[in-house]
Amino acid sequence: MSHYAMPFLIFNLGGEMMYILHQRLEAQKITEEKSKKVLQDVVKHMFDEEFINELVKPQKMYSDASIRHVFEKLAHSSIMRLSTSSMNKLYDLMVMGLKYSFIACNHPHEILQFTLNHLDEIENIIGKLDSDETALEAKKCVQRAVNEIVEISKKMSLNDFIKCRYTICNFLKDRNIKVSIFLNCKIQHRSNGHFRIPNNKQYPLGFDKPGTCRYFEAEGNLKETELIANHPMKDFTHSTVTHSDSNQRTSDLGANFYSSTKPKIAQQEHTDDDNENYSFSAVKKSHDTTSELNFLANLIHGPKETKETFKVNLFSKFDIFEEPEEDETVETVEKKFEELIFDCRVSNRVNVDFDISSTPSNIVEQDDLLELMDS
Numbered sequence: 001m002s003h004y005a006m007p008f009l010i011f012n013l014g015g016e017m018m019y020i021l022h023q024r025l026e027a028q029k030i031t032e033e034k035s036k037k038v039l040q041d042v043v044k045h046m047f048d049e050e051f052i053n054e055l056v057k058p059q060k061m062y063s064d065a066s067i068r069h070v071f072e073k074l075a076h077s078s079i080m081r082l083s084t085s086s087m088n089k090l091y092d093l094m095v096m097g098l099k100y101s102f103i104a105c106n107h108p109h110e111i112l113q114f115t116l117n118h119l120d121e122i123e124n125i126i127g128k129l130d131s132d133e134t135a136l137e138a139k140k141c142v143q144r145a146v147n148e149i150v151e152i153s154k155k156m157s158l159n160d161f162i163k164c165r166y167t168i169c170n171f172l173k174d175r176n177i178k179v180s181i182f183l184n185c186k187i188q189h190r191s192n193g194h195f196r197i198p199n200n201k202q203y204p205l206g207f208d209k210p211g212t213c214r215y216f217e218a219e220g221n222l223k224e225t226e227l228i229a230n231h232p233m234k235d236f237t238h239s240t241v242t243h244s245d246s247n248q249r250t251s252d253l254g255a256n257f258y259s260s261t262k263p264k265i266a267q268q269e270h271t272d273d274d275n276e277n278y279s280f281s282a283v284k285k286s287h288d289t290t291s292e293l294n295f296l297a298n299l300i301h302g303p304k305e306t307k308e309t310f311k312v313n314l315f316s317k318f319d320i321f322e323e324p325e326e327d328e329t330v331e332t333v334e335k336k337f338e339e340l341i342f343d344c345r346v347s348n349r350v351n352v353d354f355d356i357s358s359t360p361s362n363i364v365e366q367d368d369l370l371e372l373m374d375s
Contacts, residue, residue, distance in 0.1 A: 003058035015118025041078035047141035108161035114254030
């Protein structure tokens with residue numbers, strides 16, 4: 001387990017949350033004054049100096065319940081109020097956006113690049129809203145986070161980045177929620193929610209070409225190197241892109257899928273029927289074994305209960321658990337939302353009165369960051 005994973009997890013999830021909130025506030029024509037206050041307050045709380053200082057300390061990963069609790073507090077740190085179902089939907093979208101970035105990255109150092117992409121886009125969102133004193137303060141908070149994540153990356157070896165990616169992927173491994181925007185881009189399978197990993201037929205800088213064999217002498221000295229004939233990746237080329245330079249942006253991951261200028265992704269010419277033949281799909285379980293176990297479970301527990309419709313305030317009809325119609329476009333999907341709930345009676349408050357005593361007992365030992373958000 002990596003002790004550097006927490007800041008990468010929180011910063012990237014925070015970026016995904018800002019993307020979604022910004023797009024929803026614009027789509028629902030929330031007044032500019034309210035939109036500015038919500039987004040600026042969330043940013044200032046997310047990148048508060050004391051909170052950041054605690055976050056960047058080497059530490060073990062928090063539980064999923066604790067991470068969700070952090071973002072629930074952030075979402076309610078301004079005048080915006082979300083219902084429980086809205087928060088569930090928001091968190092699911094955040095997690096799936098994050099999961100795609102961590103699964104699709106080609107090099108361990110690319111984690112730094114798409115984290116910086118998230119932070120840059122947050123700063124752009126704040127900059128588009130206003131240039132007053134509050135906006136400038138929010139930008140300074142974002143820049144503080146950028147400086148901290150760059151300093152952390154300087155202390156990390158290549159192996160540390162690999163462990164960080166492994167730790168966060170392990171945290172996200174059971175999340176296979178179908179998101180309409182990913183389904184329409186054909187980067188997610190309709191059958192099981194697994195992501196299609198893009199294949200650019202390149203191997204990253206600093207690594208040998210797949211199929212490389214080394215032969216050593218008895219003394220341990222390298223004798224010769226050769227490539228396996230007819231290796232399936234023999235046509236792969238060597239990427240010359242380096243992701244370790246924090247002053248350059250060399251990755252397209254971490255971009256805002258919900259903006260009007262969303263990144264274009266090369267759509268894969270594959271159907272759900274060819275999952276087994278898609279060599280770069282996420283690891284798949286044995287469907288035969290799973291179906292047999294499910295059948296036995298049904299015999300024991302009786303017939304399955306009918307699931308109720310998943311209704312939310314934040315995302316009306318736009319159900320990420322439901323597969324969209326074949327001819328449904330992203331533009332059509334974006335129109336299917338209900339209103340956010342704002343409590344204007346508390347508009348003068350910057351902080352929300354959070355009750356730590358209501359924290360679930362199983363995450364009491366992990367509430368250091370949560371306590372900071374109450375101060």
